[in-house]
Amino acid sequence: MASLKTQHAALANRLPPQAPSFEGGALNNTLRIHPPQKSERQQEQDNNPMSIDVQHISKTFGSFRALNDVSLKINDGELVALLGPSGSGKTTLLRIIAGLEAPDPNPGASIRFYDEDVSRRTVGERQVGFVFQHYALFRHMTVFENVAFGLRVRHKSTRPSKEEIRDRVEKLLSLVQLAQFSKRYPSQLSGGQRQRVALARALAVEPKVLLLDEPFGALDAQVRKGLRAWLRRLHEEIHITSVLVTHDQEEALEVADRVVVMNNSKIEQEGTPDEVFHNAKTQFVMEFLGQVNVFHGRVQKGKATLGDLTVDYPNYSDDHERPATVYMRPHEFEIRRQSNGKPSFPARITRTHSAGAVARVFLETEDAASVLVELPLDEFSNLALQEGETVHLYPKNARVFIPSESK
Amino acid sequence: MNASTLPTTLESPESWQVAGPQLRTATEESTWVRWLLVGSTLTFLTLVLFVPLAAIFAEALRKGWAAYFASFNNPNFWSAVKLSFLATGISVPANLIFGVAASWAIAKFDFRGKSLLITLIDLPFAVSPVVSGLIYVLLFGMTGWLGPWLSSHNIQIIFAVPGIVLATIFVTFPFVARELIPLMQEQGSEEEQAAVSLGANGWQTFFRVTLPNVKWALLYGVILSTARAMGEFGAVSVVSGHIRGKTNTLPLHIEVLYNEYNFVAAFAVASLLTLLALVTLVLKTTLEWRIQRDLEEAAKSE
Amino acid sequence: MSKNFAKRQVLPGFGITMGYTVTYLSLIVLVPLAALFLKSAGLGVADFWKAVSSPRVVASYKLTFGASLVAATINAIFGFVVAWTLVRYKFPGKRIIDAMIDLPFALPTAVSGIALTAVYSSHGWFGQYLEPLGIKVAYTPIGITLALVFIGLPFVVRTLQPALADLERESEEAAASLGANRFQTFTRVILPTILPALLTGFALSLARAIGEYGSVVFISGNMPMRTEITSLLIISKLEQYDTAGAAAISVVMLIASFGLLLSINLLQHLAGRRYQGAL
Numbered sequence: 004m005a006s007l008k009t010q011h012a013a014l015a016n017r018l019p020p021q022a023p024s025f026e027g028g029a030l031n032n033t034l035r036i037h038p039p040q041k042s043e044r045q046q047e048q049d050n051n052p053m054s055i056d057v058q059h060i061s062k063t064f065g066s067f068r069a070l071n072d073v074s075l076k077i078n079d080g081e082l083v084a085l086l087g088p089s090g091s092g093k094t095t096l097l098r099i100i101a102g103l104e105a106p107d108p109n110p111g112a113s114i115r116f117y118d119e120d121v122s123r124r125t126v127g128e129r130q131v132g133f134v135f136q137h138y139a140l141f142r143h144m145t146v147f148e149n150v151a152f153g154l155r156v157r158h159k160s161t162r163p164s165k166e167e168i169r170d171r172v173e174k175l176l177s178l179v180q181l182a183q184f185s186k187r188y189p190s191q192l193s194g195g196q197r198q199r200v201a202l203a204r205a206l207a208v209e210p211k212v213l214l215l216d217e218p219f220g221a222l223d224a225q226v227r228k229g230l231r232a233w234l235r236r237l238h239e240e241i242h243i244t245s246v247l248v249t250h251d252q253e254e255a256l257e258v259a260d261r262v263v264v265m266n267n268s269k270i271e272q273e274g275t276p277d278e279v280f281h282n283a284k285t286q287f288v289m290e291f292l293g294q295v296n297v298f299h300g301r302v303q304k305g306k307a308t309l310g311d312l313t314v315d316y317p318n319y320s321d322d323h324e325r326p327a328t329v330y331m332r333p334h335e336f337e338i339r340r341q342s343n344g345k346p347s348f349p350a351r352i353t354r355t356h357s358a359g360a361v362a363r364v365f366l367e368t369e370d371a372a373s374v375l376v377e378l379p380l381d382e383f384s385n386l387a388l389q390e391g392e393t394v395h396l397y398p399k400n401a402r403v404f405i406p407s408e409s410k
Numbered sequence: 411m412n413a414s415t416l417p418t419t420l421e422s423p424e425s426w427q428v429a430g431p432q433l434r435t436a437t438e439e440s441t442w443v444r445w446l447l448v449g450s451t452l453t454f455l456t457l458v459l460f461v462p463l464a465a466i467f468a469e470a471l472r473k474g475w476a477a478y479f480a481s482f483n484n485p486n487f488w489s490a491v492k493l494s495f496l497a498t499g500i501s502v503p504a505n506l507i508f509g510v511a512a513s514w515a516i517a518k519f520d521f522r523g524k525s526l527l528i529t530l531i532d533l534p535f536a537v538s539p540v541v542s543g544l545i546y547v548l549l550f551g552m553t554g555w556l557g558p559w560l561s562s563h564n565i566q567i568i569f570a571v572p573g574i575v576l577a578t579i580f581v582t583f584p585f586v587a588r589e590l591i592p593l594m595q596e597q598g599s600e601e602e603q604a605a606v607s608l609g610a611n612g613w614q615t616f617f618r619v620t621l622p623n624v625k626w627a628l629l630y631g632v633i634l635s636t637a638r639a640m641g642e643f644g645a646v647s648v649v650s651g652h653i654r655g656k657t658n659t660l661p662l663h664i665e666v667l668y669n670e671y672n673f674v675a676a677f678a679v680a681s682l683l684t685l686l687a688l689v690t691l692v693l694k695t696t697l698e699w700r701i702q703r704d705l706e707e708a709a710k711s712e
Numbered sequence: 713m714s715k716n717f718a719k720r721q722v723l724p725g726f727g728i729t730m731g732y733t734v735t736y737l738s739l740i741v742l743v744p745l746a747a748l749f750l751k752s753a754g755l756g757v758a759d760f761w762k763a764v765s766s767p768r769v770v771a772s773y774k775l776t777f778g779a780s781l782v783a784a785t786i787n788a789i790f791g792f793v794v795a796w797t798l799v800r801y802k803f804p805g806k807r808i809i810d811a812m813i814d815l816p817f818a819l820p821t822a823v824s825g826i827a828l829t830a831v832y833s834s835h836g837w838f839g840q841y842l843e844p845l846g847i848k849v850a851y852t853p854i855g856i857t858l859a860l861v862f863i864g865l866p867f868v869v870r871t872l873q874p875a876l877a878d879l880e881r882e883s884e885e886a887a888a889s890l891g892a893n894r895f896q897t898f899t900r901v902i903l904p905t906i907l908p909a910l911l912t913g914f915a916l917s918l919a920r921a922i923g924e925y926g927s928v929v930f931i932s933g934n935m936p937m938r939t940e941i942t943s944l945l946i947i948s949k950l951e952q953y954d955t956a957g958a959a960a961i962s963v964v965m966l967i968a969s970f971g972l973l974l975s976i977n978l979l980q981h982l983a984g985r986r987y988q989g990a991l
Contacts, residue, residue: 103885126889133889139882143904153890156900208890437884439894444801451797451809454790457838458862459815462827465837469830508736515729527733533741536969538923539821540943541962544950545744548751553955555747579740602723612724634817641820644925648947661822661926668826668930677830680823687818694818695811 053118054079054244055100055212059111062095062104069095070106071268077212077261079117080242082235084255087265088291093248094216096265100246101133101214102126116211132205132243136217138197140189146200147172147185153208175203178237195226202234206243213245219254231258252292256280264288286328286404295330296374300403302327307403310370312346316403330402333377337397338364338386347395350374354390357383364388366396466684470677481678489655490663490679493574497646497659498639501578505635506628509586513624514616517594518602528591534583539644542580546573546649569651574659577645582638586631593627593701594620596708626700633697637690641683748966751959763960772942773964779853779941780921783860784868788914791868798869799876813870816863821926828859829931851933856941859927864917871916875909908983912976919972923965 055077062070070092077083085093098104099114103126106112114122121129141149150172154163163171176182179199189197198218205213218234219227235258238245249255255262256276263273264287272284283289290297300309303324307316314329339347350366353373357363362383364376374396378386388394439447471478481487512531516524534542548554550567560567567573601623605615621628643661650657658666660683667676752760763769797803798810816824832839832849842849849855879902887897903910925943933939940948942965949958 101889103889126885127891127893131889133886135882135886137880137882139880139886141883141886141901141905152887152892152900156887156890156892156896204886204890437881437888443894447793447797448801448803450790451794455794455809455812458858458865459812461837462824462831462862463815463819465830466823466827469827508733511729512733512737514725515733518723519726519730521730527737530737530741533745536919536966536973537745538925538943538965538969540925540946541748541923541966544946544958544962545748547950548955548959549744549747551955553953576740580744583740599723606723615723616725637818641818641823643820643822644943647925648950661820664820664822664826673830676826680820680826683820683823687815687820687823690818691811691814694814 053077054081054116055246056113056115056118057096057100058113058115059109060096060099060114061107061109061112062092062099063107068268070099073268073270075263075270075273077244077246080244081260082238082245082247082258083261083263084259085246085248085263085265086252086255086291087250087271089250091265092268093250093265097214097216097246097248100212101131102129103133130208130211132208132210132213134198134201134205134213134215134218136220138189138201138221140197140200140204142189145186145188146176146181146192149189149200150175150204150207152204171207172203175207178206179203193226194222195230198222198230202237206241211244213243215245215247217248217250219249219251227254234258256292264291266291283402286330286406289330289402289404294333294375296333298329298331298372300327300329301325302403302405307401310348312348312398314401314403319405325405328404328406330404331398331400333363333375334361335398335400336374336376337399338376338378338388339395339397340386340392342395343397345397347397349393350396351393352388352390355383355388366394463684466677466680469673470681472677473674477674478678481675484675486655486658486666487663487679490658490660493571493657494640494659496571497575497578498636500575501582501639502632502635504579505582506586506632508583509590509631510628512587513590513594514620516591517597518599531587531591532584534580537580539581539642540648542645543577543648546576546580568649569653569657571657573649574646574657577649578639578642581642581645582635585635585638586628589627589631589634589701590624593624593705593708596705597623598708623704626697626704630694630697630701633690633693637687640686745966748959748962751956752963755956755960759956760960763957764964768936768940769942769945769961771937772940772945775853775856775939776922776942777968779857779860780918780924783857783864783921784914784918786857786861787864787868787917788910791865791913791917792872792910794865795869795872795876799873814866817866821863821924822930824862824927825859825930828855828862828927832858832931850931851935851939853939855931855933856928856939859931860921860924863924863927864921867916867920868910868913871909871913872906875906879905908979911979915972915976915979919969919976922969922972 053076055075057076058074060070060073061068073092073096075096085096087093095104099106102121102124106114106122112122113120116129126133141152144152151168154168154171157163173182173185176185179202181196181199181203184192184196184200189200192200202215202218219230222230231254238258247255247259256279259276261273262276262279264271264279266287272279272288274282279288280292283292289295298309300307300312301324302308302316302319304322305315305317305320307314307319307327307329309329316327319325319327348368350368352364353367354365355362357380360380361377362380364378364383366374366376368374376396438444470481512527515521516527537545547568549556550560550573551557552561552568554568557568567576601619602615605619610618641661642659643665646659647662647665650659650662652658652662652666654666660679664676664679664683667673667679752763755763794813798806798813829836829850831837832842832855834840834843834848834850836850839849847854849858883901883905884897887901888894892900923943925941928941929944932941932944934944942961946958946961946965949955949961
């Protein structure tokens with residue numbers, strides 16, 4: 004449910020796509036175009052030891068295809084976020100890695116932990132720590148008993164002694180800062196505290212990898228932020244390979260070393276938070292991460308045109324003209340009252356509001372397309388913009404995508 | 411993601427074989443455990459429930475259809491039918507009115523001692539059938555508190571129809587109320603307050619707002635009371651006096667026939683009551699999902 | 713409490729419905745029950761004690777409570793298996809079987825009684841095979857227990873079903889991911905969670921069994937000291953015009969079932985306070 008809401012919010016961020024016609028000359032020199040390129044990170048990753056390696060995983064529930072031939076490698080000690088809207092398959096992938104779900108039988112499918120094939124092992128044998136979305140704490144057990152559970156159910160031959168169990172549980176509880184709550188029942192804890200108990204319980208079995216399913220999904224915004232920063236610090240302390248599922252882009256970008264964006268049962272893009280945010284490879288990633296203004300134009304012979312505005316687009320050099328979508332982020336605009344000769348287009352200010360970290364200016368082009376621009380507060384107050392006045396918008400950056408259906 | 415909606419099938423799908431038998435989902439038992447449990451369930455229910463059920467019809471038809479139908483050609487049978495219908499026809503509406511009044515008072519208003527009142531309404535469930543009959547004998551019987559006064563005025567309650575009706579009322583007392591109270595409490599009184607604020611009077615509010623919201627639960631309570639009223643044995647047995655053709659209800663008639671070794675007739679009458687019970691089960695199951703839906707809607711709108 | 717004030721102002725009918733409720737409740741339930749207590753109190757302590765502790769009465773207690781305990785235990789075990797199967801597995805005919813669980817509620821007890829007797833008496837479908845094995849069911853305590861299993865079954869199944877359906881699959885997955893095998897998950901996670909429901913079902917089934925009459929009298933044989941249940945003994949006393957004695961034994965039975973139901977409420981209250989809300 005929560006993820007649906009966010010998806011809705013993401014949609015709301017997108018402004019109505021209409022074909023605008025701007026005034027202005029060529030702006031080739033000011034616009035940076037981002038052709039796909041192999042990142043440094045990815046090159047580096049090829050040499051690192053792989054802790055989780057899943058290949059060609061598909062999963063169908065009845066007639067619903069939750070995962071469609073997904074492959075993913077995760078480095079040792081890395082914290083990776085699986086990010087996507089609800090129904091994108093991210094939780095299913097996590098549950099398959101854990102062994103809570105079996106992938107569709109497929110000769111090429113494999114799940115390996117540290118070069119060992121674990122696809123035939125049960126969840127208990129895989130030595131994963133799994134943190135559930137709703138914590139799944141055992142409500143008839145105290146905090147201490149919850150954390151000790153995984154040690155107490157071990158076979159006699161590998162079970163630690165009572166004293167060892169007590170020591171280890173106490174250490175873990177102080178690690179998650181809950182030492183004084185060991186005798187309480189889950190019902191007597193706050194949401195954030197329960198989440199930390201769930202984490203301590205998962206860590207108690209000394210897992211090879213830690214898997215977290217929407218770990219902060221059920222918490223309110225304030226607690227979420229605090230816990231997120233805390234989780235990042237904890238990861239730096241213990242350095243356990245971790246995979247976290249979330250539908251919250253802010254959370255993924257802030258916490259993870261690497262973000263895997265999923266959509267429609269497939270991986271759309273993976274990379275560092277910077278890469279996926281600033282160098283979106285697909286329209287979906289562009290729209291899912293951050294706010295965008297969407298415009299519809301055309302491409303032909305290495306150029307994209309939006310009305311009178313022209314953008315270099317070397318990736319498409321064909322003579323045949325095709326429709327294209329152009330994205331501009333709200334913070335990548337400059338607003339001026341006078342034209343300075345650089346490519347720009349005029350728009351009328353419909354509303355402004357500056358009660359926040361940045362000022363937001365809502366505008367309308369001559370074609371009645373809405374545009375959102377974000378300005379630093381000082382720049383906003385220097386300009387002294389008035390609602391109703393017409394200004395020139397100077398895009399600093401644009402990304403062009405050719406919709407796939409026209410291919 | 412609601413994991414609990416994922417289907418758990420007994421039919422072992424092919425996919426398990428490929429991944430190896432260990433790869434069943436973490437919350438499933440191994441195949442042999444599941445078959446063992448399903449097998450125990452079916453065996454147990456067959457021994458305790460289904461075979462006795464089948465035996466009723468088999469015994470009733472042991473001497474053929476003619477003998478079966480001949481069992482109903484008996485004035486004592488028809489007077490038992492009449493008395494059962496009479497007792498049910500009085501006790502169910504009486505408890506219906508009570509149930510509606512009680513649930514209105516309890517669900518729509520706050521007062522001291524509410525939980526005590528609810529406990530007292532449930533009390534007849536805790537009283538065994540024989541004791542339920544006995545209390546009326548102690549009150550209205552010849553040696554009871556009101557016995558001498560009643561007999562001097564020529565009023566007979568015990569070993570007569572009024573006693574049977576009273577005992578039936580007692581054993582079906584809480585059925586309607588205990589269906590309505592939780593549902594009406596869950597639904598709250600906002601809709602009624604809105605109706606009153608729009609100018610509706612008490613009756614209009616009840617019939618147009620409250621009743622449509624609880625009609626399925628009400629019907630459910632009525633069906634349960636009817637089944638119990640038609641079938642009550644212990645309580646009625648104590649107050650009836652077993653006067654043939656006069657104070658025997660259908661279950662008492664079955665007892666008389668059975669004790670006279672007239673098994674075919676006894677089971678023939680029993681088969682009628684069994685059919686009634688099966689109809690009750692069908693209605694009950696159908697109504698349950700409707701009430702469930704009402705409850706869920708009430709919970710949602712909160 | 714200010715809300716309560718507003719409510720009373722807004723909705724009509726409190727006085728009349730409340731008045732009717734209390735009057736009807738008093739006339740039908742409270743006054744007759746009070747008559748029972750008064751009647752047995754009229755006996756005096758010594759006679760009361762004599763009435764409720766004569767050997768025949770004590771034998772009937774032992775039989776009634778013993779058979780009820782055994783039946784409730786059987787119901788707790790098989791009722792759990794039945795509920796588990798109905799909640800967790802799919803198999804042909806499941807919906808019909810689920811609906812049929814309520815048959816003992818819907819079937820008149822006298823009908824259940826003669827049906828069970830027909831099946832398990834020495835000439836019955838099963839009885840004829842059991843008798844040569846030395847197992848006599850009808851007219852023995854085994855038959856009484858069987859009838860009590862029959863009428864008590866729905867209580868356990870219907871109390872357990874919602875509790876099992878409410879079990880979060882996540883907690884079982886959590887246990888599995890922590891290395892617990894299925895048996896450990898069952899004993900350490902599932903069973904403690906549903907224990908209050910299981911105990912409630914057990915107690916309800918027990919309470920019903922203690923007072924049961926109709927389904928038992930046909931199969932029990934009704935021999936004093938051997939197969940005479942307490943409910944039947946009350947009727948015998950009444951037929952011998954010993955109303956005070958009947959009332960005294962009834963008081964003992966009432967106190968037993970009230971005590972049981974009270975402990976169920978207490979149990980649910982405790983279970984609710986400690987664990988609920990731990991979502």
